Amino acid sequence: CNEAKSEGRAELIPSIKLRHCCLLRNQRCVTAYLYDRLLRIRALRWEYGSVLPPNIRFHMCAEELQWFGQYKKSLASFMRSLGGEEGLDITQDMKPPKSLYIEVRCLKDHGEFEIDDGTVILLKKNSQHFLPRWKCEQLIRQGVLEHVVS
């Protein structure tokens, strides 16, 4: 732009300014897109837990995976610092729980599932179970089980 002024081609200045504005705008759009992706990746940690399913990892670039790893570490160290020695898993019970056990219905065949006292439950399509809430939350989020409210 300065060069144009010094060389006396003042009529080029508007087009240069225009292009520059376009470039800046494109840059803003791209950064907004990347930032939005970052926010979604952060939400993935809360939804899926610390291991992402392979079909999601497929859509993330290496830098995003690295960022996810660091976010995971930072969240884990925060959780360890709460609640005394063991830490507190704040990713559980995202909504205030109303009861210890909930009734769930199985939406697809998921095979066997182990609960805390070692017993194994066979999750077959359309079977209903009455199980402790914390064991079911993962599977509900994954869409294998459905919470039945009656």
Next chain:
Amino acid sequence: MFISDIRKEFYEVVANQRVALLVSSDIDALCACKILQALFHCDQVQYTLVPVTGWQDLGTAFLEHKEQFRYFVLINCGANVDLLEMLQPDDDSIFFICDTHRPVDVVNVYNDTQIKLLIKQDDDLGVPSYDDIFRDEEDEGHDSGNESDGGSEPSGKRRRFDEGAVERRIERQRERREWEARRREILFDYEQYEYHGTSAAMMFFELAWVLTKDTKDMLWWAIIGLTDQWVHDKITHMKYVTDIATMQRHVSRHNHRNEDEENSLSIDCMRISFEYDLRLTLYQHWTLYESICNSCYTSCSFKLWTLNGQKKLQEFLADMGLPLKQVRQKFNSMDMTIKENLRDVIEEASNKYGMKDIRIQTFGVHFGFKNRFLASDMVHATAALLESTEKDESDSDNFIKALDSLSRSNLDRLHSGIELAKKKLIAIQQTVASCICTNLILSQGPFLYCYLMEGTPDVKLFSKPMALTLLCKYLLKAFVHSTRNKRCKLLPLIMAAPKDVEKGTVIVVGITPESETSDKKNFFGRAFEKASESTSSRTLHDNFDTSIIELKTEDRSKFLDALITLLS
């Protein structure tokens, strides 16, 4: 063995354990299941619910779950066969069976360790006494071996050749043969007829009552379970009336607790009331005219498949002073003046036309401003959902939908069920009309027979057992009203309809003859078994009701011939 104290011997045993619930596919079982689920939620008993549609399903479900569960609760399945022999469980599996099917298999009655029957012992059972069927071996001495081989040659034992011992042995063998003949006769008499006992839903409601955890929801489910037995003609009228009286006591107890002058209940609370209401199916959710045309009782009394019958119906309506325009409107939009005295007006008019029992004792529920349902409405809606023949819906999908429709929070499910039920009823009436008009019912001697051809409209609906049984019942009633042959009026009816076109099978159902005082004891279960054996037809006795079987289409005629010879 029979359980005497359902709280101590059943509920407290399973309260801290994990339980597998295997539930059969009928409305009574669904209601019983809802009540038990509600109790388990209350006490946080972990359970797994698996729907089963037949013996094969039951076997598969048991195999899948036997590693993980020790306690199994079977609802409306399992009492009428030797369960231990069928499932071959480990010694520590315990089965709690609450089943309305009778007769209860004798092995289930006399097994003390693994089978617990949640059935009242005085529930019209007539179980043969232990000594008549089982015999201890101690008094045999060192002669004959055990019962099953019935051998009389002592192998490797010292033979005694003196006269007295030989005589005694002959005497013992003769006694044994006589005892065995008597045993066969007793068992034959006991197992000959199939019938139904007290509703499973009512048994579980009683459990809830004993635990004082009964709620109005549970009471309503128990009422629906009982009404299901009446709608599908499983119990006698006497038993229905007696059970209604029992339920009425509970209803008045619940109603008495809540309403008094100072605090009246919110409109959203559930109110159950005793109704002496009309026998017009679904009339409050339909138009009065449609309901009269499609209810079995009125349609058969007027003979609405004839022209004469239609005229009589018009006369009937005119007699009551109901304008046609009103009668063809949705019930909710009918004039208030007409709706107010409708029941009495209809009762009076129907007495003149020979319909003496147009009203029946039942219960209704009322919650919210719009929602009023009679127990029979719920039964028809849930049954339609349970046996819906939409594509891509497996039996267990339908089971889940039907189970959901019983909760008060799933009213749209219930309404879709009511719509399906209306279609089903219309289909039944049309099929009945066409069968009677085209004389499709043939008398085969000891029974009547009807076969639905493959191209019949709505024949897919009748590939399901409950729908076909309902059609069978309505058809028999219509036939009895339309025929002049006195002998034919007393015959039972067997009906066959295509079940699976690809596999080439038909479903065959047999029902008892139509009579006012019928005891609803069905002998077709045994008859079908014997006929199938003697002709080696390819049959599948998979349904928990032994009078409903699946048969290969090609074997139909020889199977029928065998039945005719068997029953003549």
